[in-house]
Amino acid sequence: MKYFNYVLILLGTTVSIYAKAGADxxxxxxxxxxxxxMVGIYRLSKTIPSKKKGENDTENKERG
Known part of the structure; x- marks a missing residue:
């Protein structure tokens, strides 16, 4: 299923470039x-895990 997202991204990019390249x-x-x-990028971004809560807390303590 992960590869389907990449195919959507490549297909959308190719179609957009092809449509933009012509004079008409x-x-x-x-x-x-x-x-x-955008559908491919959205589906791919849903599979990226979010940061753990503990990681954010330590970053905030170090900064300020």
């Missing part, structure tokens, strides 16, 4: 590519 831009193709790109 297709706005719907560009918007579709950006949407696919």
């Amino acid at each position: 831009q297709n706005q719907f193709l560009l918007i579709g590519g950006i949407v696919v790109l």
Whole structure:
């Protein structure tokens, strides 16, 4: 499933670049590519774990 997110990101990037490269831009193709790109990034970011609460506390104590 992780690789599917990377495929979405690459597909969205490729479609967006292709839609932007032509002299006669297709706005719907560009918007579709950006949407696919953002969906891939969103799905990938959901799999990144958040910091533990203890790590944040020690960082705050060291700073101030």
